[in-house]
Amino acid sequence: MKEIGVYIHIPFCRQKCYYCDFCSLVSNEDIYKQYINCLLSEIENYKIKLINLPHEWHEEKLIVKTIYIGGGTPSIINDEYIVDIIRKIKEKFTVDENAEITIEVNPGTITEKKLHSYYDAGINRISIGLQTTNDKLLKVIGRIHNFNEFENAYKLAKSVGFSNINVDLMIGLPTQTIVDVEQSLNQIINKNPKHISVYSLILEENTILEKKIRSGELVLPNENDERAMYWKVKNILEKNGYSQYEISNFSLKGYESKHNTDCWNQKEYLGFGLAAHSYYNNIRFSNLCNLDDYLGNIKKEDFCSNIQIHEVQKSEDKMNEYVILKLRTMQGVNFQIFKKIFKIDFMKKYKSKVEKLVKQGLIEISDYGVRLSIKGIDFANVVWCEFV
Numbered sequence: 001m002k003e004i005g006v007y008i009h010i011p012f013c014r015q016k017c018y019y020c021d022f023c024s025l026v027s028n029e030d031i032y033k034q035y036i037n038c039l040l041s042e043i044e045n046y047k048i049k050l051i052n053l054p055h056e057w058h059e060e061k062l063i064v065k066t067i068y069i070g071g072g073t074p075s076i077i078n079d080e081y082i083v084d085i086i087r088k089i090k091e092k093f094t095v096d097e098n099a100e101i102t103i104e105v106n107p108g109t110i111t112e113k114k115l116h117s118y119y120d121a122g123i124n125r126i127s128i129g130l131q132t133t134n135d136k137l138l139k140v141i142g143r144i145h146n147f148n149e150f151e152n153a154y155k156l157a158k159s160v161g162f163s164n165i166n167v168d169l170m171i172g173l174p175t176q177t178i179v180d181v182e183q184s185l186n187q188i189i190n191k192n193p194k195h196i197s198v199y200s201l202i203l204e205e206n207t208i209l210e211k212k213i214r215s216g217e218l219v220l221p222n223e224n225d226e227r228a229m230y231w232k233v234k235n236i237l238e239k240n241g242y243s244q245y246e247i248s249n250f251s252l253k254g255y256e257s258k259h260n261t262d263c264w265n266q267k268e269y270l271g272f273g274l275a276a277h278s279y280y281n282n283i284r285f286s287n288l289c290n291l292d293d294y295l296g297n298i299k300k301e302d303f304c305s306n307i308q309i310h311e312v313q314k315s316e317d318k319m320n321e322y323v324i325l326k327l328r329t330m331q332g333v334n335f336q337i338f339k340k341i342f343k344i345d346f347m348k349k350y351k352s353k354v355e356k357l358v359k360q361g362l363i364e365i366s367d368y369g370v371r372l373s374i375k376g377i378d379f380a381n382v383v384w385c386e387f388v
């Protein structure tokens, strides 16, 4: 018996936000329908993919502990498709009765009917993309909705019965000020969501935003201002009872996302759909991000040509990756747990690296383990690179 997570990718959006380079595109109902049929077929035939991975195949009973329907914008498609996907997962796997089942939604695409269908299908966590409560700024970054539409979506989700709601916010956006950030946070905290994710903008190549910045049409806050926004966020959220459990994630007690926590604990998961990533039997692999190829291969019942293998981990790779993943979390690496998993003493294995990072003030060490220091949170990339 093996516990796993399941990730489902819905790669469609009403309009591409200017900053976003996720694998998603603007499409139409005919393509949605074809895509869902292929996705269902991929789940139906998941064993064919696993058998063909470069490892010894053993049939094992898989228990699904979390399902995450992400995108793209899962709420853009007909809600019956989401119900079909959950039905298919339940048909092919044993889904734990307490499984966390999340769907990402965009406020510009949500209706009461869709929310009812999600609830009835067993979805118990909603993640709403908002980014900021400032309508002008929402326009600057190419979002399809305003704050009022978010408020309606949030209210609807609560009235339908969803109590576990996450809101995504962003900092470091063009024209954004620290006052904007403070205002966004206060307006969201007032609604009392169980979870808030706050992402620092990553300026991705070939996005509309990158072109606007390069041409001088828009300007980003400087690094000091962006860091000041980050610390402001952390401060306000912690004062209001949200504890930070990862660089970008905050929650009320007991509402940490199980799906994300499992990923940072290096637990296994299977991804279905365009560009969906998987981690199984020490192999990291994903589907390619080309919709025509994806659909074409599945229609030919060729379930393997979509797969791209990224890494077949040896124990050394696995250990290094574990350390990097745990150093994203505020808890860090626990010596006892590390020893239990890898049968080796963490400090013996990483003594020189740890000493170097402690000297630089980037990590702190205790009797229990190591974790990022306050300074290390601002230079987390430097810390992670040490273990690559």
Ligand SMILES: C[S@@+](CC[C@H](N)C(=O)[O-])C[C@H]1O[C@@H](n2cnc3c(N)ncnc32)[C@H](O)[C@@H]1O
Pocket: 019, 020, 021, 022, 070, 071, 072, 073, 104, 105, 106, 107, 128, 129, 130, 131, 168, 169, 170, 199, 200, 201, 202, 203, 204
């Ligand atoms: C798949 S989207 C959430 C659902 C829906 N697509 C939406 O945007 O409303 C996941 C989140 O990733 C974050 N994100 C996307 N692109 C980003 C970037 N370039 N830098 C930082 N965060 C980003 C946004 O906060 C976004 O809400």
Ligand code: SF4
Pocket: 012, 013, 015, 016, 017, 020, 021, 022, 024, 071, 072, 073, 106, 129
């Ligand atoms: S709606 Fe979400 S996935 Fe789609 S482009 Fe915007 S941020 Fe990216």
